[in-house]
Amino acid sequence: xxxxxxxxxxxxxxxxxxxxxxxxxxxxxxxxxxxxxxxxxxxxxxxxxxxxxxxxxxxxxxxxxxxxxxxxxxxxxxxxxxxxxxxxxxxxxxxxxxxxxxxxxxxxxxxxxxxxxxxxxxxxxxxxxxxxxxxxxxxxxxxxxxxxxxxxxxxxxxxxxxxxxxxxxxxxxxxxxxxxxxxxxxxxxxxxxxxxxxxxxxxxxxxxxxxxxxxxxxxxxxxxxxxxxxxxxxxxxxxxxxxxxxxxxxxxxxxxxxxxxxxxxxxxxxxxxxxxxxxxxxxxxxxxxxxxxxxxxxxxxxxxxxxxxxxxxxxxxxxxxxxxxxxxxxxxxxxxxxxxxxxxxxxxxxxxxxxxxxxxxxxxxxxxxxxxxxxxxxxxxxxxxxxxxxxxxxxxxxxxxxxxxxxxxxxxxxxxxxxxxx
RNA sequence: GGAGGCGUGGCAGAGCGGUUGAAUGCACUGGUCUUGAAAACCAGCAAGGGUGAAAGCCCUUCAGAGGUUCGAAUCCUCUCGCCUCCGCCA
Numbered sequence: 001x002x003x004x005x006x007x008x009x010x011x012x013x014x015x016x017x018x019x020x021x022x023x024x025x026x027x028x029x030x031x032x033x034x035x036x037x038x039x040x041x042x043x044x045x046x047x048x049x050x051x052x053x054x055x056x057x058x059x060x061x062x063x064x065x066x067x068x069x070x071x072x073x074x075x076x077x078x079x080x081x082x083x084x085x086x087x088x089x090x091x092x093x094x095x096x097x098x099x100x101x102x103x104x105x106x107x108x109x110x111x112x113x114x115x116x117x118x119x120x121x122x123x124x125x126x127x128x129x130x131x132x133x134x135x136x137x138x139x140x141x142x143x144x145x146x147x148x149x150x151x152x153x154x155x156x157x158x159x160x161x162x163x164x165x166x167x168x169x170x171x172x173x174x175x176x177x178x179x180x181x182x183x184x185x186x187x188x189x190x191x192x193x194x195x196x197x198x199x200x201x202x203x204x205x206x207x208x209x210x211x212x213x214x215x216x217x218x219x220x221x222x223x224x225x226x227x228x229x230x231x232x233x234x235x236x237x238x239x240x241x242x243x244x245x246x247x248x249x250x251x252x253x254x255x256x257x258x259x260x261x262x263x264x265x266x267x268x269x270x271x272x273x274x275x276x277x278x279x280x281x282x283x284x285x286x287x288x289x290x291x292x293x294x295x296x297x298x299x300x301x302x303x304x305x306x307x308x309x310x311x312x313x314x315x316x317x318x319x320x321x322x323x324x325x326x327x328x329x330x331x332x333x334x335x336x337x338x339x340x341x342x343x344x345x346x347x348x349x350x351x352x353x354x355x356x357x358x359x360x361x362x363x364x365x366x367x368x369x370x371x372x373x374x375x376x377x378x379x380x381x382x383x384x385x386x387x388x389x390x391x392x393x394x395x396x397x398x399x400x401x402x403x404x405x406x407x408x409x410x411x412x413x414x415x416x417x418x419x420x421x422x
Numbered sequence: 423g424g425a426g427g428c429g430u431g432g433c434a435g436a437g438c439g440g441u442u443g444a445a446u447g448c449a450c451u452g453g454u455c456u457u458g459a460a461a462a463c464c465a466g467c468a469a470g471g472g473u474g475a476a477a478g479c480c481c482u483u484c485a486g487a488g489g490u491u492c493g494a495a496u497c498c499u500c501u502c503g504c505c506u507c508c509g510c511c512a
Contacts, residue, residue: 038471038472041481042480042481045471045472045481045482046480046481051492051493054493055440057441058492059440059441059493060440060441061440072491072492073492074492075493079491243432243468366469372467
């Protein structure tokens with residue numbers, strides 16, 4: 001959520017900034033509602049003050065003897081006025097909040113101007129494009145040939161987009177998860193969590209899946225719970241409504257989860273094999289930091305996440321998202337994309353974002369600074385990383401002429417083997 | 423799922439329908455004392471909103487949402503959470 005004070009102070013600057021992300025944004029209605037609400041509130045406060053004062057007097061009078069009963073009849077109308085204004089104020093402030101929840105986070109000034117992913121900027125590229133002297137198989141063929149994934153089985157059990165991992169395939173998935181978690185735990189100061197996969201609406205509001213993107217999530221109506229599309233949701237909400245102390249910051253959290261996405265409306269492209277699925281595994285990195293440090297922390301996050309790709313000996317690039325491609329909640333975001341040689345395309349395997357205080361405001365996540373003042377923290381997160389696309393890129397990149405797959409050295413302790421044979 | 427109990431400030435724990443944002447203790451911060459520390463003593467110590475240059479002043483908040491009342495932490499209803507007992511179950 002953006003700060004309503006910023007709208008009051010300089011609506012134009014903010015609006016222009018927001019338009020870099022979404023042309024259709026307008027704040028004038030919000031400003032008007034805010035003004036109206038403040039008028040109501042200040043009138044209400046005057047009446048409440050009057051009522052409080054008289055109530056105190058009555059208390060005194062009662063303890064000293066009698067109270068004139070006529071006083072109560074005249075107070076009745078004051079009381080009714082207050083109730084009327086209270087309900088007006090409540091209604092309006094709810095409407096205002098609902099509107100505020102639909103306003104995205106403005107992009108940081110450093111974010112390149114652009115409208116679509118075409119305008120994103122490649123920041124760096126790691127690894128030489130590998131040359132192959134044989135006909136490559138794509139990851140689907142490899143999975144089928146080696147019985148790593150039973151796609152039809154998944155369809156039978158659940159439907160399309162729910163891959164059934166089998167044998168060495170299941171092992172590889174597990175190995176990747178453990179390798180990633182262990183790497184981040186060993187090399188950085190993360191605390192591991194294993195969170196609930198179902199969350200309540202308040203949690204989904206904090207991280208901005210709600211109210212705007214409810215269609216993207218699986219929803220359990222009976223219990224009013226949502227399946228998480230990423231562990232970001234549950235991990236970020238660990239500190240909802242908390243006031244942390246400045247010396248507790250930064251907090252670095254990490255967690256594996258299954259991620260559930262309805263992917264409504266994204267039929268067609270990318271649907272083959274493991275590239276776009278309804279359920280997948282992911283290790284997520286989340287940071288709670290002091291505002292001054294958040295952009296430095298973002299750069300670190302990108303480095304941390306990309307180290308995994310280097311250890312898996314995969315070619316990748318870092319892409320800075322342009323203003324128009326930035327997600328609703330992010331101020332700035334880098335994507336990591338891994339090269340899949342047979343697919344012939346870059347697969348997004350991580351988004352590393354700084355949300356500044358946007359999520360913190362929605363979830364009321366604050367800290368007490370050195371001067372004892374309460375401020376909102378900045379939150380960041382990045383995938384570290386999404387498993388199925390890594391799985392696919394790994395199979396395609398490390399395939400040998402004889403059909404076997406090399407297991408990168410870093411992963412071998414988790415697999416117990418140095419290559420996959422058919 | 424059934425029966426009962428309970429939800430108050432960072433924690434513990436009082437609280438009569440009326441001068442209670444809330445006793446008291448602990449923790450925390452500052453001061454006095456001390457060579458230093460501890461102890462002791464003194465003082466301060468919730469968040470949000472409005473207004474103001476600031477000091478301040480006003481309002482809201484005692485799990486959450488409604489209700490009764492001139493007035494609710496206190497009474498009523500519902501929801502959520504925790505605890506105990508019973509049932510079911512990985």
